[in-house]
Amino acid sequence: MSDEAPLTRQQIRRKRKFGEPILPEEEDEAEQEHRHIIAVELENTIGALNRVTNLFSARGFNLESVAVGETEEPSVARLTLVTVGNDRIVAQITRQLDNLVNTYDVTDLTDAEHVERELCLLKVQYTSETRPEILDIKDIFRGRVVNVTPETMVLEVTGPNKKINAFVGMMEEHGIEEVARSGQVAMHRALEYEAPNPLASADAESTTNGSASDE
Amino acid sequence: MPTDTLQSSDSATTANGAHDAPTLKGSEIFVRALEEEGVDRVFGHPGGAVIKIYDAMERIQPSYDHVLVRHEQGGTHAAEGYAKATGRVGTVLVTSGPGATNTVTGIADAYLDSVPIVVFTGQVPTHLIGNDSFQETDTTGVTRSITKHNFLVRDVNELASTVRQAYHIARTGRPGPVVVDIPKDVQMSEAPFLYPEEPDLDGYSVPGAAAPSQVDRAAQMIEEAEKPLLYSGGGTINADAPEALTRLARKANIPVTTTLHGLGAFPETDDLALGWLGMHGFYHTNMAVQNADLIIACGARFDDRVTGDVEAWAPNAEIIHIDIDPSCISKNVYADCALIGDAQEVLQQLLPKVEPKDTTDWLTQIDEWREECPPYEYEASENDDIAPESVVEQLYEKTQGDAVMVTDVGQHQMWVCQYYKFGQTRSHISSGGLGTMGFGLPAAMGAAFGMREGRDLDVVCVSGDGGFVMNAQELSVAARHGLPLKIAVLNNNYLGMVRQWQSLFHEERFSHTDLRPTNPDFVKLAEAHHCVGLRATSPDEVGDVIDQAWTVDDRPVLMEFQVPKEEMVFPMVPAGAASDDMLTEMFNKEKMAEK
Known part of the structure; x- marks a missing residue:
């Protein structure tokens, strides 16, 4: 093969290993680590769920969060997992998941238009002095108070991962007693939606905008 | 639910x-x-x-x-x-x-x-x-x-x-x-009771043919390559694809190397056969890997015993990977072209698109490496010791490749892969991935039962003294069913492969590898299980013992060959090293001379 042929990925790996300079055009995007959100439809049994989570420990894959629940079809569960890895590792993860006999569908939503949400319950201490500020922050994050005692209250906030992180961060100074997070759930946006009339179109627009501003 | x-x-x-x-x-x-x-x-x-x-x-x-x-x-x-x-x-x-x-x-x-x-x-x-x-x-x-x-x-x-x-x-x-x-x-x-005709499995599918665009791409890559190499594994045999592989190799004049589980898929007496590769593969084969510009992997998974340092493996090669398991693609080594499907079907797709090509220069280069460090050569023993390699050679002489060779795990396993010339598919059975000592005897027994349902080949089990005792109890079963197994135990009274690593990499501290003096009397062990036991202690007895073993056809025969503990398997790519960083017999002699 001619000398001008681009380097193979294997050759780039070798250059990197031996500390040889890598030209910008040779930099392999595939080697960069990214956060991926993957939806798995599987048989709605404990055994099937166990097999999925077991795969991650058995093969040493990273698992940041996992959320699972029944779908519109009671025999099918949907599992949303968040993992971090380069393209090769993530391809491995999706293929290994696909290989499991009781998974029906595996979709990497990361690069597709999608919405993702996480639910967070957070128990925070309060005094009469801090109470207004806590409630203010709660409003900014569009949260709700779901339980209150003379010293603590439980707040509920929903949103994408970053928003929840920010909310938990804001609450830290007030003394967090407990945090329970559901893990991310996600799904494709309806990209193919064609508005039958202008009014419906406006509705769809506002819904999209609403969720976008949430993020 | x-x-x-x-x-x-x-x-x-x-x-x-x-x-x-x-x-x-x-x-x-x-x-x-x-x-x-x-x-x-x-x-x-x-x-x-x-x-x-x-x-x-x-x-x-x-x-x-x-x-x-x-x-x-x-x-x-x-x-x-x-x-x-x-x-x-x-x-x-x-x-x-x-x-x-x-x-x-x-x-x-x-x-x-x-x-x-x-x-x-x-x-x-x-x-x-x-x-x-x-x-x-x-x-x-x-x-x-x-x-x-x-x-x-x-x-x-x-x-x-x-x-x-x-x-x-x-x-x-x-x-x-x-x-x-x-x-x-x-x-x-x-x-x-109703046995369903079809399994009810929604989430399970099996790839058949590969994507045509990828097949075209692979054919193009083969055409452009100057130093192509076929690297065939157990998947080729599982897919019953050895014939298609052979046709592809001969059509485009591509040399073939096989993994441990791929042995038998390509006749080793063929001019294009390079033998096996990896940790104890031949020098010329590993050199071919390191210098190839195209590697076509067929039903092989780039195991670390094949690649050594995976980043230094085949540094100049583009990779075409044929595999039925999508998760094998780019798991260890990046595939530039992935043909996901049944090896048999994929090779049939590929065959008509590949043109005959001239690879004379490349084959000549490989021949030069072969002369540099010839395969099938070992030190003839200076004293009256049996060279373990010679036992494998004589087993080949006896069977002419018309046998199912089953091995246990260790040095003897490597010698069988190096010195036995496999000529037919499903004729080599060994524990590769897990490396399970104690695998040999029961697996040979299973293979011998399998011979009753079709192919009528001798089943030969080659084992070491360490691994054999791990499942020696199955001798009773083989005897009970009158299986005419030929069992060769290469007895060096040591856990030989571990001893080799201790010799080469641990300054000869032989920590807990010596099985003397209470290693069993293997002849008596065989007899205690209603089998025939034979023993060879010097080179001139080897042939006689083998001949004698082949006269028994109503029960297993155990042949014990007493071999020297110092014998090592060469060439060797140390674990994690690059494939062209091999230890050869020469290296070992120099090392010994230094002492």
Whole structure:
């Protein structure tokens, strides 16, 4: 093969290993680590769920969060997992998941238009002095108070991962007693939606905008 | 729960055939289901949780034979040997608890080497599961990460369909082990028996042909390559594709190297055959890998024993990877072109698109490497020791490649791969991925049973003294069934491969590898198990012992060859090193001279 042929990925790996300079055009995007959100439809049994989570420990894959629940079809569960890895590792993860006999569908939503949400319950201490500020922050994050005692209250906030992180961060100074997070759930946006009339179109627009501003 | 849907579809089918479907006990359904599946042999060991099944077997007298093994691990290896020799699915039946856990090593072995076996385990009654009952283990939990799939049958109505699914999963795609755990109360309950024609498996699909665009791309890459190399593994044999591989190699003049499990897929007497590659592969083969500009991997998974330092492996090559398991693509080495599908189908797609090409320069270059460090050469012993390599050579002389060679794990295994010239498919059975000592004898036994159902080849087991005793109890089984096994034990009174690593990399501190002075008398060991025992202690006795062994045809013969402990396997790529960083016999002599 001619000398001008681009380097193979294997050759780039070798250059990197031996500390040889890598030209910008040779930099392999595939080697960069990214956060991926993957939806798995599987048989709605404990055994099937166990097999999925077991795969991650058995093969040493990273698992940041996992959320699972029944779908519109009671025999099918949907599992949303968040993992971090380069393209090769993530391809491995999706293929290994696909290989499991009781998974029906595996979709990497990361690069597709999608919405993702996480639910967070957070128990925070309060005094009469801090109470207004806590409630203010709660409003900014569009949260709700779901339980209150003379010293603590439980707040509920929903949103994408970053928003929840920010909310938990804001609450830290007030003394967090407990945090329970559901893990991310996600799904494709309806990209193919064609508005039958202008009014419906406006509705769809506002819904999209609403969720976008949430993020 | 999906069981609901399963049941409803089942009852729909039984509605038609309800009149014909007899109501049977679970144990009887099991015995009959294996018959329906076309099983011809079960390797098993009875116990409390499967006693109902054994009783049903006695009453029904099914069309298949049961082989009573002496240890459940032996049973799983025997099923593997049977499966690899015949291409059929091996079947194992054991009890719960220790019966099940004893199969774990064999299941893990079958998982790493893609061997189709189905292991049926008894389980305590469903109402006792989780109570730490007598002989209870969470079998599906224990085997989850070492099976292709496993089942716990909770309802007798699902038993027959589960058996159907288990064999389908084990056999198709990338083959592998499947475990079916059957609680005792399920064996005792009754249900209509109907064996489904098709397995009901929604989430399971098997790739067939590869994407045409990728096939075109691969053909283009082959055309452009100047130094192409075929690297063929066990998948080629699993797909019954050796002939297609041979046609591709000869059409485009591409040299072929095989992995441990690929041996036999390409005749090693062919001019294009390079022998095997990797840690103990030949010098010229590993040099060919390191200098190739195109590697076509067929049914091989770039194991670390093949690649060594994976980043330094085949640094100049583009990679075409043919594999039925999508998760094998780019797992260890990046594939520039992935042909996901059945190796047989993919090679048939590729063949008409590949043009004959001239690779004379490349083959000449490989020949030069071959002359630099010739294969099949070893130090003739200076004193009156038997060179272990010479035993393998003489076994080849005796069999002329018309035998199934089964090995255990260790130095002898490497010598068999190096010095035996494999000429036909399914003629080499070994534990590659897991490297299970104790694999050889029971696997050879399974292969010998497999010979009764078709090919009539001698089955030769080559083992070391360390590994042989790990499952020596199975000699009784081989003798009981009059299997004419030829067993060669290369006895160096050491755990030889570990000793070699201690010699080369641990300054000759031989930590716990010496088996003297209480290593068994192997001749007596054979005789105690109703087999014939023979011994050779000097080179001139080797041929006689082999000739004598081949005169026995009604029971196993164990030939003990006493070999020197100092003998090492060369060439060798140290673990994790680059493939062109090889230790050769020459290196070792220099090292010895320094001392």
